Amino acid sequence: MNKVKSRVTILVLLLLAAALYAGWTHYARRDTPITLYGNVDICTVNLAFRVSGRLATLQVDEGDSVKAGQAIAALDTAPHHNALRQADANVASAAAQLALLQEGYRREEVAQVRSQMDQAQAAYEYADKFYQRQQGMWGKGAVAQNTLDDARSARQQALATLQAAKEKLGQFESGNRPQEIAAAEAALAQAQAVQAQAILDLSDTTLTAPSDGVILTRAAEAGSMLSAGSTVFTLSLTRPVWIRAYIDEPQLGQAIPGRQVLIYTDSRPDSPYHGTVGFVSPSAEFTPKSVETPALRTDLVYRLRIIVNDADDLLRQGMPVTLHFTTDSVTP
The missing domain is CATH 2.40.50.100 (RNA polymerase II/Efflux pump adaptor protein, barrel-sandwich hybrid domain)
Known part of the structure; x- marks a missing residue:
């Protein structure tokens, strides 16, 4: 009986020791800063x-x-200056045409058309009276039918000429139609658009x-x-400068956006740069061959982007760096 109790006691102690060791290793791993390896990534x-x-x-x-x-x-710039001068001329021509239509006809032109209408009115009145006389004489048998027909035809022609003169005078007095003015405005807008593009093209020569x-x-x-x-x-941009690194799933919990990171290079082993975690990939990928890590190549990892806060000219594209996660809190 005592042997059984001893064995149970030993088993309980072993289980308790295993649980304590697992808990200790879990919290130790969680609290211990990790080290990663990456490369400088500069935008071009x-x-x-x-x-x-x-x-x-x-x-x-x-x-x-x-x-x-x-x-x-x-x-x-010579071809573009020529194109701009041509565009300027087209704009000036379209603007003048629009102003002419908006202004309407001059008083001298209106007076000339009115005079033509008066002449047409007088011609019609004469033709009408002549026709009336010929009709009276035809009724008495004094003129032939052909003479009466010629007088009627002359009267109708004079009436048509008078009607055309009246319509022309009405057009000159009322000005141009709204559709004509709208078309001229559209032509001016098109010329101005071509002019604006010519100006932009000229500026783009620098x-x-x-x-x-x-x-x-x-x-x-x-x-x-x-x-x-x-x-x-x-062009290689001075800012921003990033570090591309990879982290495996067990350590992913420490890669919190905003967490501070120390960045070491071989040329400055005792003077680290300072950065913060800016991006953590939401999807896993197989470890790239260029990544230095003690883990197996086939392990799934997550890509990190570390933003370098105090970058200088010594950080070059593709330079290998070592990252140490600090125990400081996340940068606000």
């Missing part, structure tokens, strides 16, 4: 003109530092840096004919 931008033309000048070369808004290359950075490559030489979108420079 391909710079190109939005218009085609002959490359006239290059103001920078590979390795040069540039500032945001700095002019770094230019195209030959290539400027979108942000601070360093010229990595120059892909064209002065004098080359370039099509729109052809890369001229590749």
Whole structure:
């Protein structure tokens, strides 16, 4: 009986020791800062003109530092100046045509048309009286039927001429139709749109840096004919600078966005950079071959993006770094 109790006691103690060891290792692993390995990831931008033309000048070369808004290359502007002058002329012509239609006819033109109507009125009155006389004489048998028909025809022609003169006078007095003015306004708007595009094309003959950075490559030489979108420079941006790293699932709980990270490089082993966890991939992937980790290559990991807060020119694209998660709280 005593042996059974002893065995039960020993078994209970062993189970209790195992539970304590498991709990200790769990909390120790959770609280112990982890170390990861990653690489510097710097954004690069391909710079190109939005218009085609002959490359006239290059103001920078590979390795040069540039500032945001700095002019770094230019195209030959002569064709674009010509296009702008033509667009300006088309706008002036369309504006003049619209103003002419909106202003209507001049008083001299209206007076001339009114005079023509008066002449047509007099001609009709004469033709009408002549026809009346011929009709009376035809009734007495004094004129032939052909003479009466000629008088009637002349009267109808005079009436038609008078009616046309009245309509023309009404047009001149009322001005142009709203549809004609609307068409002229649309033509002016179209000419102005072409002018605005010509101005934009002319401004696009100067290539400027979108942000601070360093010229990595120059892909064209002065004098080359370039099509729109052809890369001229590749720019490495000064900011932002990121670290690409990977973490396995058991340690994923420590990769909290905003957590502070110390970043060590081989050239600065005692002076770390400071960063924060900015992004944790929501999906797992197999460990890339370029990642240095003691875990198996086939392990599933999650990609991290560490934002470097105090980056300088010593951090280069692809540089390997070592990451130490600090025990500090998450950055607010």
